[in-house]
Amino acid sequence: DGGITQSPKYLFRKEGQNVTLSCEQNLNHDAMYWYRQDPGQGLRLIYYSQIVNDFQKGDIAEGYSVSREKKESFPLTVTSAQKNPTAFYLCASKTSGIASGETQYFGPGTRLLVL
Amino acid sequence: GNSVTQMEGPVTLSEEAFLTINCTYTATGYPSLFWYVQYPGEGLQLLLKATKADDKGSNKGFEATYRKETTSFHLEKGSVQVSDSAVYFCALMISGTYKYIFGTGTRLKVLA
Numbered sequence A: 001d002g003g004i005t006q007s008p009k010y011l012f013r014k015e016g017q018n019v020t021l022s023c024e025q026n027l028n029h030d031a032m033y034w035y036r037q038d039p040g041q042g043l044r045l046i047y048y049s050q051i052v053n054d055f056q057k058g059d060i061a062e063g064y065s066v067s068r069e070k071k072e073s074f075p076l077t078v079t080s081a082q083k084n085p086t087a088f089y090l091c092a093s094k095t096s097g098i099a100s101g102e103t104q105y106f107g108p109g110t111r112l113l114v115l
Numbered sequence B: 001g002n003s004v005t006q007m008e009g010p011v012t013l014s015e016e017a018f019l020t021i022n023c024t025y026t027a028t029g030y031p032s033l034f035w036y037v038q039y040p041g042e043g044l045q046l047l048l049k050a051t052k053a054d055d056k057g058s059n060k061g062f063e064a065t066y067r068k069e070t071t072s073f074h075l076e077k078g079s080v081q082v083s084d085s086a087v088y089f090c091a092l093m094i095s096g097t098y099k100y101i102f103g104t105g106t107r108l109k110v111l112a
Helices: none
Strands: A005-006 A010-013 A019-025 A032-039 A044-050 A065-066 A075-078 A086-094 A110-114 B005-006 B011-014 B019-021 B023-025 B032-038 B042-052 B056-060 B062-065 B075-077 B086-094 B101-102 B104-112
Touching: A005 A086, A010 A019, A019 A032, A019 A086, A019 A110, A044 A065, B005 B086, B005 B101, B011 B019, B019 B104, B023 B032, B023 B086, B032 B062, B042 B062
Parallel strands: A010 A110, B011 B104
Antiparallel strands: A005 A019, A019 A075, A032 A044, A032 A086, A065 A075, A086 A110, B005 B023, B019 B075, B032 B042, B032 B086, B042 B056, B056 B062, B062 B075, B086 B101, B086 B104
């Protein structure tokens, strides 16, 4: 079955620690995204990538970093510079087109908690 | 700028009641409009979409019509079920870009 997997489901971070969230897709999609979801605030874009080895900052990129070395993978690192990392993190992907109606497909999410 | 505004929740209904969740948008260009649904602890799933004015998206008994004159994309269902309890997100994508703008979500609770 094609889809997006995210791991782990729950992740605990200690103060001063960097943690990496995994996102893998087998949909052959070129574009991938990372969103942060907080209660009552909807989804906010952290980073997105249109093709391998290229990515752009979203609206709340500070304290986060990404890489896109493979088409299937788009890991997100939450660095110690992110002072309020507790949130639900969602990865998404879509085809490379920018035509009307292009649908994003979402993974199941990773919940990050600070110890 | 581009934005999406949804009615605040929670919306609480009895089973078989009629549902409306309001969504209005502000956008430059010609956006595509989407409704996504999120069940507890899960990611978002596409519910329906519309790509141009007067298009109606529909799926699983839910419908929404792209109204350019009122910049709206309200979600409706004639008879809700307990299993429809979830958070619903309205979203837009500006044609020619890779960015999507999401509303804040509306939580629906359906009571048996």
